[in-house]
Amino acid sequence: MxxxxxxxxxxxxxxxxYDLSVYGLAKKCGVSRSTLCMLAEYKSxxxxxxxxxxxxxxxxxxxxxxxxxxxxxxxxx
Numbered sequence: 669m670x671x672x673x674x675x676x677x678x679x680x681x682x683x684x685x686y687d688l689s690v691y692g693l694a695k696k697c698g699v700s701r702s703t704l705c706m707l708a709e710y711k712s713x714x715x716x717x718x719x720x721x722x723x724x725x726x727x728x729x730x731x732x733x734x735x736x737x738x739x740x741x742x743x744x745x
Contacts, residue, residue: 669742669744672713675713677737681735681737682721693721696724697725699717699724
């Protein structure tokens with residue numbers, strides 16, 4: 669899995685954890701729904717988007733990246 673795919677999956681996993689739809693997550697985080705839906709097509713995801721998602725969910729960047737998804741052995745180029 670690429671880093672971008674891991675970030676996208678983490679965002680969707682957090683939405684499920686907090687019982688939010690993509691629309692609900694977008695509204696809570698101040699990120700457009702279309703941006704969240706298009707994450708898979710981005711080559712890189714801006715840190716500000718991840719930061720806004722963390723702020724909306726009330727978690728830190730450390731908590732966001734504290735997931736097995738980001739283990740070196742789970743990522744590919």
